Amino acid sequence: MTAELSFSKEINNLMYASHGKPIKDCLQCGVCSGTCPAVEFMDHSPRELIGMIGADLKGDVLASNTFWSCASCFHCTVRCPAGIDIADMMYALKRYSIWKGQYQEGLIGPDFSEGFVKMIVNSGRSFEPILAVTYLPKFSARDLIQEAITATGLVLKGQMPLLPKKIKRLKNFQQMVRRIIPIGGTS
Amino acid sequence: MKPYAYFPGCSLESLAKSYHLSAIEVAQELGVELKEIEDWNCCGATAYFPVDELLAYTLVARNLAIAEKEGFLDFVAPCSGCYKNAYFTNAYLQKDQDLAEHINYALEADNLHFEGTMRVRHLIEVFIDDVGLDEIEKKVSHPLKGLRVAPYYGCQLVRPRKDDEDVENPQFFEGLLSAIGAEPVEYASKTRCCGGSLIITNRKAALDMVHKLLKDAAYSHTDVIATTCPMCNVNLEVYQNQVNQEFGTNFSIPVMYFTQIMGMALGIQPGRLGIGKELVYGATLRNM
Numbered sequence: 001m002t003a004e005l006s007f008s009k010e011i012n013n014l015m016y017a018s019h020g021k022p023i024k025d026c027l028q029c030g031v032c033s034g035t036c037p038a039v040e041f042m043d044h045s046p047r048e049l050i051g052m053i054g055a056d057l058k059g060d061v062l063a064s065n066t067f068w069s070c071a072s073c074f075h076c077t078v079r080c081p082a083g084i085d086i087a088d089m090m091y092a093l094k095r096y097s098i099w100k101g102q103y104q105e106g107l108i109g110p111d112f113s114e115g116f117v118k119m120i121v122n123s124g125r126s127f128e129p130i131l132a133v134t135y136l137p138k139f140s141a142r143d144l145i146q147e148a149i150t151a152t153g154l155v156l157k158g159q160m161p162l163l164p165k166k167i168k169r170l171k172n173f174q175q176m177v178r179r180i181i182p183i184g185g186t187s
Numbered sequence: 188m189k190p191y192a193y194f195p196g197c198s199l200e201s202l203a204k205s206y207h208l209s210a211i212e213v214a215q216e217l218g219v220e221l222k223e224i225e226d227w228n229c230c231g232a233t234a235y236f237p238v239d240e241l242l243a244y245t246l247v248a249r250n251l252a253i254a255e256k257e258g259f260l261d262f263v264a265p266c267s268g269c270y271k272n273a274y275f276t277n278a279y280l281q282k283d284q285d286l287a288e289h290i291n292y293a294l295e296a297d298n299l300h301f302e303g304t305m306r307v308r309h310l311i312e313v314f315i316d317d318v319g320l321d322e323i324e325k326k327v328s329h330p331l332k333g334l335r336v337a338p339y340y341g342c343q344l345v346r347p348r349k350d351d352e353d354v355e356n357p358q359f360f361e362g363l364l365s366a367i368g369a370e371p372v373e374y375a376s377k378t379r380c381c382g383g384s385l386i387i388t389n390r391k392a393a394l395d396m397v398h399k400l401l402k403d404a405a406y407s408h409t410d411v412i413a414t415t416c417p418m419c420n421v422n423l424e425v426y427q428n429q430v431n432q433e434f435g436t437n438f439s440i441p442v443m444y445f446t447q448i449m450g451m452a453l454g455i456q457p458g459r460l461g462i463g464k465e466l467v468y469g470a471t472l473r474n475m
Contacts, residue, residue: 016240017279017286037380037399041392069389071396072233073380074346078354085347094237109237109388116234120246124228126197135387143390146429154202154425157464165200168226172297176249179293180242 007058014092020077020085026050032076032086042066046076046086062102067093068109108138121177124167191313192259192305193221194250196269196417197229202425203266203417205461209446210265210310212460216326216453217318221263224254230269233384244286245293247276251307252299265310265446267416268383271343274307278349309344311415311445315359320366328454330368336448337372337409338364339400341419342380354378363445364413367452374407376400381422397422398430401438413445420444427467441467 005013012022026047033045043064044052052061070090077087094113097103103110115134119126136144167173199207214221227250235243251273254262262277264270280287281303291300314323338360348354357378361371379400382393400423404412414420424442431437442465450460457463 014240017244017283018275037396038382038385038389038392041389041395069385069392071342071380071383071385071393072236073342073383075342075378075380078346078348087347091236091240095240098238107388112384112388113234113237116232117238117242120229120231120235125200126229126232128201146432150425150429153466157466167228169297173228173249175296176245176293177242179296180245181239 007056007061008053011053011089011092011096014095015085015088018085018088020088021083023050023053023084023089025082026054026084027082029081031079031081035075035079036070037073037075038069038071042069046090050084050086050089061093062097062100063104065104065107066090067097068103068107106138108135111135111138121174123164124170124173125165127164188219188317189260190220190222191261191263191308192254192257193223194227194230194254194262194264194269194273195223196264196266198266198417198421202421203444205464206265206417206420206444206446207461209444209450209455209460212455213314213446213449213453214310216450216455217314217323219313219318222257222259224250224257224259227253230264230272232268232272241286241289243272244276244279245290247272248280248290248301249294249297249299251277251280251305252294252301255302255304256299260305261313262305262307263310263313264307265415266418267309267341267343268418270307270309271347274349275347277303277305277307309415311344311360311363314449315363320362323363323449324366327367327452329452331448331452332368334369335372335408335410336364336369337374337404337407337412338377338445339381339404339412339414339419339423340378341414341416342378342383344415345378360413360415360445363449367449369448369452372404372407372409374403374409376403379403381419383418383422386422386426393422394426394430394433397426398434398436401427401430401436401440404440405438409440411441411443411448413443413448415445424465424467439467441465 008023030047033047039045044066049066067090074087077085112135231243231246345354345357364371382396385393447460
């Protein structure tokens with residue numbers, strides 16, 4: 001009987017191309033947590049999260065907002081004395097949690113990412129106003145009003161485009177995407 | 188100089204139009220030929236990698252393969268996010284044959300093939316390394332004397348680390364600012380993150396990050412913050428007002444693309460550099 005892959009190995013396997021050091025090399029020194037500019041908004045600091053992964057606390061890890069609060073600034077990655085690509089690990093956790101459909105309720109990150117991918121598959125380009133539709137419903141009333149004021153300012157200054165662009169060879173592009181992941185209808 | 192494959196990226200066609208305009212103007216003035224590659228697609232930003240890693244590399248590889256097919260040797264991105272994605276995809280695909288093979292199978296659908304023959308560069312790198320600071324200095328007609336410019340490197344221009352680059356205290360941006368006669372501001376946060384796309388997905392965290400940056404820049408007597416990335420520029424500039432409301436501050440620090448600041452020193456008309464579309468426009472600059 002094949003042994004089931006541990007959670008930390010699963011996450012390691014999701015860090016494919018960067019070839020960073022495995023998560024188990026972590027020294028628990030905390031340089032990542034001291035470096036992270038978003039740490040005070042995380043349920044668990046990066047160091048804690050890595051410890052939790054090592055202990056295979058899968059449920060607790062997936063329920064944490066930590067990896068969805070990562071801005072991908074790679075400051076932890078360049079400072080980690082054990083050579084772990086921690087920012088890439090946060091990406092791996094995002095992937096895992098999207099695939100399993102398991103994440104903390106109320107987070108905007110998962111919807112934003114999925115909306116972004118759909119938008120690109122549909123047009124080949126990213127376009128802010130269309131993307132906004134995917135995340136604005138999750139905004140609080142206060143943030144929504146703030147966002148509307150900011151957007152109005154941008155439109156008045158001619159900084160906000162009103163029409164989306166599409167790439168020319170969109171059919172080929174979508175076929176290319178299909179060769180990597182299955183996609184459904186694209187309109 | 189050989190022409191460069193220019194990859195503007197989605198932001199430069201919308202929120203960062205002034206970056207696009209000023210990049211083209213300054214390049215022209217310095218004799219750098221930027222040729223926009225044909226039918227490029229979005230690089231995936233930071234939002235694509237959470238969904239599928241292979242697909243994220245495929246998207247970037249398509250742009251690289253288009254530029255290779257057009258015969259370019261250098262692929263230039265003005266956006267730090269596009270730059271980081273292109274740089275590392277290029278590097279990973281060059282060293283990992285299996286990955287390249289997998290992705291080339293997908294690229295076939297658009298009659299493309301990734302060879303790995305190009306170098307990926309950020310626009311600021313092209314100006315500093317290929318044109319050179321001496322050459323830039325010679326072309327300065329309006330030295331920005333007394334203007335205190337805070338070089339904001341942000342994240343993805345210098346991270347993750349490439350070869351032996353200095354990721355803790357880089358100096359090249361300061362060098363460029365000195366070459367155009369400005370006074371580079373020394374401040375601790377120059378490589379601290381602006382929050383990136385957290386401005387959408389975790390606004391509280393992002394506004395806090397922007398607040399800390401603005402506070403540090405203001406404390407260091409900054410006249411203008413210079414950026415190398417549309418995301419940084421938008422977070423620091425467009426959201427400055429929200430930071431003021433949230434934290435009871437009254438920051439009014441202009442934020443400009445480094446190309447706009449270079450353009451002013453090179454004597455290019457402000458309108459042609461997209462200057463005047465900012466939401467925060469400082470008195471110092473108005474008087475220059």
